[in-house]
Amino acid sequence: MTSQTLxxxxxxxxxxxxxxxxxxxxxxxxxxxxxxxxxxxxxLSSKQRTTVFLSAMRHFAENxxxxxxxxxxxxxxxxxxSFSDALDHHLKNTPFKTIRCVLAGDYRxxxxxxxxxxxxDISIEWLPDQHFIARQGEFKRWLSERKQPRMEYWYRQxxxxxxxxxxxxxxxxxxxxxxxxxxxxxxQKGPDALAETHQFKPxxxxxxxxxxxxxxxxxxxxxxxxxxxxxxxxxxxQTLDDFISQRLAKFGDYQDAMWLDQPFLYHSRLSVALxxxxxxxxxxxxxxxxxxxxxxxxxxxxxxxxRQILGWREYVxxxxxxxxxxxxxxxxxxxxxxxxxxxxxxxxxxxxLNQAVMQVLTYGYGHHIQRxxxxxxxxLLWGVKPKAIHEWYLAMYVDAVAWxxxxxxxxxxxxxxxxxxxxxxxxxxxxxxNRMSNYCQHCRFDPKQAHGEKACPxxxxxxxxxxxxxxxxxxxxxxxxxxxxxxxxxxxxxxxIRKHAEKLHRQLP
Ligand SMILES: Cc1cc2nc3c(=O)[nH]c(=O)nc-3n(C[C@H](O)[C@H](O)[C@H](O)COP(=O)(O)OP(=O)(O)OC[C@H]3O[C@@H](n4cnc5c(N)ncnc54)[C@H](O)[C@@H]3O)c2cc1C
Ligand code: SF4
Numbered sequence: 001m002t003s004q005t006l007x008x009x010x011x012x013x014x015x016x017x018x019x020x021x022x023x024x025x026x027x028x029x030x031x032x033x034x035x036x037x038x039x040x041x042x043x044l045s046s047k048q049r050t051t052v053f054l055s056a057m058r059h060f061a062e063n064x065x066x067x068x069x070x071x072x073x074x075x076x077x078x079x080x081x082s083f084s085d086a087l088d089h090h091l092k093n094t095p096f097k098t099i100r101c102v103l104a105g106d107y108r109x110x111x112x113x114x115x116x117x118x119x120x121d122i123s124i125e126w127l128p129d130q131h132f133i134a135r136q137g138e139f140k141r142w143l144s145e146r147k148q149p150r151m152e153y154w155y156r157q158x159x160x161x162x163x164x165x166x167x168x169x170x171x172x173x174x175x176x177x178x179x180x181x182x183x184x185x186x187x188q189k190g191p192d193a194l195a196e197t198h199q200f201k202p203x204x205x206x207x208x209x210x211x212x213x214x215x216x217x218x219x220x221x222x223x224x225x226x227x228x229x230x231x232x233x234x235x236x237x238q239t240l241d242d243f244i245s246q247r248l249a250k251f252g253d254y255q256d257a258m259w260l261d262q263p264f265l266y267h268s269r270l271s272v273a274l275x276x277x278x279x280x281x282x283x284x285x286x287x288x289x290x291x292x293x294x295x296x297x298x299x300x301x302x303x304x305x306x307r308q309i310l311g312w313r314e315y316v317x318x319x320x321x322x323x324x325x326x327x328x329x330x331x332x333x334x335x336x337x338x339x340x341x342x343x344x345x346x347x348x349x350x351x352x353l354n355q356a357v358m359q360v361l362t363y364g365y366g367h368h369i370q371r372x373x374x375x376x377x378x379x380l381l382w383g384v385k386p387k388a389i390h391e392w393y394l395a396m397y398v399d400a401v402a403w404x405x406x407x408x409x410x411x412x413x414x415x416x417x418x419x420x421x422x423x424x425x426x427x428x429x430x431x432x433x434n435r436m437s438n439y440c441q442h443c444r445f446d447p448k449q450a451h452g453e454k455a456c457p458x459x460x461x462x463x464x465x466x467x468x469x470x471x472x473x474x475x476x477x478x479x480x481x482x483x484x485x486x487x488x489x490x491x492x493x494x495x496x497i498r499k500h501a502e503k504l505h506r507q508l509p
Contacts, residue, residue: 004028004029004096004097004098005028005029005030005096005097005098005099005100006029006030006031006032006090006094006096006098006099006100007020007024007029007030007031007032007099007100007101008031008032008033008099008100008101008113009031009032009033009060009101009102010033010101010102010104010105010109011033011035011039011053011054011056011057011276012053012105012275012276012277012401013102013105013129013277014056014057014060014276014277014278015102015131015277015278015280016063016064017130017280018102018127018129018130018131018277019102019127019128019130020100020101020102020127024069026069026070029070029100030070030071030072030094030096031064031069031070031071031072032071032072032073032074032086032090033057033060033061033071033072033073033074034073034074034078034080034083034086034090035054035057035074035075035076035078035080036074036080036081036082036083036085036086037076037079037080037081037082037216037217038081038082038083039053039082040213040217040220041217041219041220042082043108043391043394043395044220044221044391044394044395045220045394045395046220046221046222046360046361046364046395046396046397046398047213047217047220047221047222047223047224048222048223048224048227048229048363048364048398049222049364049395049396049397049398049400050209050213050217050220051206051209051210051213051224051227051229052229052231052272052276052364052398053276054075054076054209054212054213055202055205055206055209055231056231056232056276056278058073058075058205058208058209059205059231059232061073062205063233072090072094074086074089074090075212076212076213076215076216076217077212077216079216082112083109083112083113083116084112084113084115084116087099087113087116087120088116091120091122096122097122097123098122098123098124098125099113099117099122099123099124099125100124100125100127101113101124101125101126101127102126102127102128102129103126103127103128103129105129105275105401105402105403105404106401106402106403107320107321107324107325107402108402110126131277131280131281132281132314132317133158133162133281133282133310133314134158134314134317134318139154139314139315139317139318139321139322140318140322142154142157142318143318143322150423151311151312151315152176152177152311154311154314154315154318155176155307155310155311155312155314155315156171156176158310158311158314159171159176159306159310162310164285164289164306164310165289165302165303165306171303172299172303173299173303177303177307178252178299178300178303178304179304181252181253181300182252182253182255182256182300182301182304183253183255183256183257184253184254184257185256185257185435185436185437186254186257186259186438188438190259190262190438191254191257191259191262191265191266194246194247194262194264194265194266195242195246195247197228197242197264197269198228198230198235198238198239198242199228200228200229200230200231200235200238202227205231206227206231210224210227221344221361221395221396222360222361222362222364222396223361223362225362226362226363228363229269229272229364229398230272230273230278232278233278235273236270236273236276236278236279237279239268239269239270239273240268240270240273240279240283240284240287241287243268243269243270244287244288244291244296244297245291245296247265247266247267247268248266248268248288248291248296248297248301248302248305249291249296249297249298249301250266250301251266251267251268251297251301251304251305252298252300252301252302252303252304252305253266253300253301254266255304255368255369256368256369256373256436257369257436257437258352258355258367258369258370258374258433258436258437258439259437259438260351260355260437260438260439260442261355263359263362263363263365263366263367264365264367265367267367267368268284268305269365270284271398271399271404272398272399274309274313274399275399275401275404281309281310281313281314284309285306285309285310288302288305288306289302289306308368313404316403316404316407316408316411316412316421317403317404319407319411319420319421320402320403320404320406320407321403323417323420327406327407327410327417328386328387328390328406328410330386330410330416330417330418331385331386331416332415332416332417332418332419333380333383333414333415333416333425333469333472335380335383335384335385335386335414335416336383336385337382337383337384337385337505338384338385338388339379339384339385339388339389339392340382340384340508340509341508341509342354342357342508342509343357343375343379343392345357345361346358346361349443349444349445350378350443350445350456350457350458351439351440351442351443352374352433352437352439352440352443352458353374353375353378355370355374355439356370356371356374356375357375360375360396360397361396363398364396364397364398365397365398366397369436371393371397371408371413372412372413372426373426373428373432373433373436374433376389376409376412376413376414376426377413377426377427377428377458378457378458378461379413379414380413380414380415380425380426380427380465381427381458381461381462381464381465382461382505383468384414386409386410386414386416389409389413389414390405390406390409390410390414393405393408393409394406394409407420407421408421412426413426423476423478424476424478424479425469425473425479427462427465427466427479427482428458428462429447429450429456429458429459429462429463430445430446430447430448430456430457430458430459430462431447431448431459433447433458434447440456443456445457447459450462450463450493450496450497450500451493451496451497451499451500452496452500455500457504460497460500460501460504461501461504463486463489463494463497463501464497464498464501466482466483466485466486467486467494467497467498470483470486
């Protein structure tokens with residue numbers, strides 16, 4: 001008998017509580033999951049990222065099959081190029097008339113599947129993704145009522161409405177925001193001894209995925225000598241427990257700090273489990289609040305952490321779907337340069353960039369400030385085409401999915417959106433990196449110098465950026481001072497900086 005409905009599960013929808021599992025009639029419907037080559041090669045995805053996705057998908061499929069759910073799984077060795085190919089192949093063998101699928105995390109995939117269904121006269125129902133805290137339409141309504149739709153107000157609204165860290169109508173502790181208490185740099189001694197991260201030894205499934213990647217996708221960037229990401233629900237929960245018991249208490253204080261050879265510090269490393277939908281944002285937030293209530297973590301840490309998930313994560317998702325068609329066309333700063341080669345091989349004398357890129361190649365990870373104020377900042381100051389840097393971020397980080405990566409990269413980090421995500425470009429000189437890390441102490445450049453042999457490229461390019469965009473920056477009350485500082489420099493100093501910036505552009509491959 002023809003099974004009428006195909007229940008399509010995409011790689012970042014590994015959530016047994018999603019709507020696709022509700023009221024399933026196994027006589028008239030069946031599930032399908034597919035590993036398609038394009039998702040790792042045409043739209044580049046590093047070895048680490050591809051392994052996370054495919055291993056988590058295979059574990060999830062195994063779990064569904066154990067529960068006797070009728071699931072067809074196509075692995076890489078089927079060599080299906082795209083979702084369209086996978087659907088063609090499946091339709092031939094197992095006819096169906098309708099597809100149901102939870103909304104994809106990338107508008108490109110929605111378009112591809114819609115196009116395929118139109119061509120094959122198959123109907124499709126996109127189900128809302130209930131993994132998020134905001135319900136369908138909630139962000140849109142909020143946005144329509146706001147003149148200044150900044151993250152802070154969205155975050156406060158969600159906190160009030162969901163009674164998260166609230167004491168009646170007031171925020172717990174009397175303040176919405178503890179940023180003033182957060183964001184310290186480490187002392188000269190660096191971080192205290194950090195607890196070891198959980199070791200998730202690759203099991204047979206992960207080893208098979210790694211083998212398949214070497215066989216079918218050998219040219220992907222990055223390497224797999226170190227692979228230690230949670231790929232099952234159980235491992236995701238262990239990562240959450242590790243964060244709550246070992247790191248949360250200092251998360252707020254050192255949220256923005258960086259330290260040589262310390263990729264994770266007090267960060268949660270939960271984005272990948274959250275974005276694959278192994279963990280729900282509610283359970284992560286609840287776990288942090290419970291630690292606060294048990295007096296195991298201070299309020300500045302817990303509020304700072306909740307803000308990232310309830311505030312930023314929900315906010316960027318709302319913005320992604322608001323501007324879905326437009327993001328990849330945005331280029332408010334008219335940036336035209338190619339992405340420097342160092343982003344692919346970490347070959348650079350700039351210690352901060354070497355550290356941040358090396359980490360991405362090795363683990364597929366960078367914490368927020370490394371992404372924003374090292375790799376992102378350099379690209380912004382260098383003037384890299386927004387689409388090129390977006391493709392790099394989407395490819396290289398294990399947690400990258402378009403709905404979260406695009407607004408963070410094109411909006412927050414590159415200001416290609418002209419101010420949708422943030423009110424100003426995040427620009428800084430080497431002085432910021434020097435303040436927040438010990439990288440500069442291990443670097444041949446000097447963050448204070450803007451020209452000459454030892455000039456820090458961040459500092460040179462920062463002033464060149466201020467010079468290039470002085471009209472735009474002068475209009476922003478928060479950046480006008482930086483333009484004034486540039487204007488206060490002598491003509492000869494300005495000339496030397498411009499010349500040094502040109503030299504850097506000529507030299508860097
Ligand atoms: C240029 C750029 C690109 C980024 N791309 C991604 C991406 O592809 N995927 C992704 O999940 N995050 C992205 N982020 C946001 C953030 O850097 C990562 O979520 C975070 O570094 C993940 O590490 P962690 O789990 O240890 O986070 P923690 O520092 O422990 O933070 C806790 C959680 O808060 C959430 N979070 C924190 N900041 C943000 C943010 N700005 N937007 C959305 N969620 C946030 C994440 O779910 C994270 O797991 C990007 C940031 C920048 C500046
Ligand atoms: S001196 Fe400049 S290039 Fe070197 S680590 Fe510091 S900020 Fe980075």
